[in-house]
Amino acid sequence: MTKLLLEKSKPGRVCSNLPVEETQDSSSFIPKDFLRTDSLELPEISEVELIRHFSELAKKNFSIDSGFYPLGSCTMKYNPKINEQVARIERLNTIHPKQPEEQVQGALEVMHVLGEYLKEITGFKAITLQPAAGAHGELTGLLMIKKYFENIGDKKRNKVLVPDTAHGTNPATAGMCGYKVVELKSNSRGQVEVESLKNNLDDSVAAIMMTNPNTLGIFEENILEISKLAHSTGALLYYDGANLNAIMGIVKPGDMGFDVCHLNLHKTFSTPHGGGGPGAGVVCCNEKLEPYLPTPILSKDSNGKYFWDYNKKDSIGKIKGYYGNFGMFVRALAYIWANGKEGLTQVSQDAVLNANYLKEKLKQFYDLPYDLECMHEFVLSGKRQKKNGVSTLNIAKRLLDYGVHAPTIYFPLVVPEAIMIEPTETETKEILDEFVEIMKKVAEEASSNPELVIGAPYNTPVRRVDEATAARNLNLCWNSGCK
C-alpha cells in the first residue's frame, strides 16, 4: 500500500521530512526485517459480496438500535440521530488538531460552551475535556488530588477510601496513583455507614471516592455529613459521575460537597459507547483543585479569542493527545441543546421513574435485597432461582433468546447473584412491560424447567462461549488465519 501511494506521488518532496530519492524505493529506508518477502494475499471478491459480509456482521451485533439494553451502570440510552448529523458537519469533522487556534475558533467555542454547561450541571468552577473515558477521568482527578497534597506539603496521606459497592475502576485508579485502598462497608440500606467511615478517617486519608446514587441505584442519604467529616480531617471527595443520569437538574455534585468529579459523556450525554468506542470522561473541579487541571486549558483573551493556555505551573500536565475526543463534545453539546434545561431534568426524572416502575413489577419474581425507592437503576438477586440450580449467568443467557441484552450481572459485589437493571429514560412503558413479561417467563422457566434456562442461549449466532479460555488464550484472528 505504501509503495503504491509513493509511486503515484508527484516528484519533489512527498512529505515535508522525506526527500523524494528515499521514497522512490521503500526498500531503501525500511529495515529489511520489516519488508514483505511473499506477495500479499488479498481475497478476490466482488463489491456486493463485501457489502453482504459486513451487513451480516452488523446484524449479529446487538446494539441499542436493535433492542432493549438494560445494562446497569452503563446507561445504554438511545443515541439520538441528531447528534450524529451535527457531528458530521464537514466544518467540524474535517479540522485537524494541529490547525492554529485562529483557524478553529468555532471548534474551540463548541468546547467552551459545552464546558460551561457541564460546570453548571455539576456545580463546579473549572473543567477539562481531555480524558478519554470515565476511568481516565478518575486517573486525572486522583492525580490532581495527589498533586494538591504534594503542593501543600502534606506528605502523610497515603490512603483512599472506597465503598464496597464501588465500580472496579475506583480502587484500580487509587492503586495506580500509588494509594492504599481501604474498603468502606455499606449498611443495611445499601449506603456508606457513617460509623465505618469515622473509624477509617484520619490524616492519612487523601480522598474518598464515591458514586451517588451508588451502584445499587440508591442515593447516599448521609452525603452532606460524609463530606463534612471528610473535609474536617483535610481529605478530599471524588465523585464518580457515571450515575449522573439520575440527578441532572435535581442536585449537583458540587453542592453535595465533592471537590472533583468525572462525567461519562458516553453515558449521560448519549454519545455512542460500547465496544471500546471513543468515550469522553471530562473532569470538573472546584477552586481548590483548579490549578492542577491538565494542560492546555482552554481560555479566552481580552479580545474574546480562544487560546490554549499551557502556562500553568501546578498542572498535572497533559493526560491525552491533543484536546480529547472532539466528536464526542459535538454530540454532547447537540444533546444538551436539543433537551434544554427542562429537558435534561426530565431525562433524569424519567430515568428514575422507569427504574422504579420496573423494580416494583419485578420484585415479585426475583429477590430485591434493598427494597427502597431507587434512582436510575436497581439490583435484584437471583438467589431464589439459584436454589433451583439456575444461576444469574443462566438467566442472563436466557434473556438473549428473548432478544434482550443481558443486564449487568454479579455486580455490585455486595449482592449475591446480582442482576443490575438500568432501563434509562428512552424506553416506553410498552417496552418496559414487555421486559417484565420476559423476566417473569424466565423466572417461571427457572422453576418449572431449569434445564432449559441452564442450556441457554439457543437463538444467538454463537451459543455459550468459553469465557475463561477466551480471556486466557486471546485469539483475534479471523479463521485462525494469522500465526
Ligand SMILES: *Cc1c(COP(=O)(O)O)cnc(C)c1O
Ligand atoms: C462506567 C463506569 C465507570 C468507568 O467509566 P468508563 O468510561 O467505562 O471508563 C466508573 N464508574 C462507574 C460507576 C461506571 O458505571
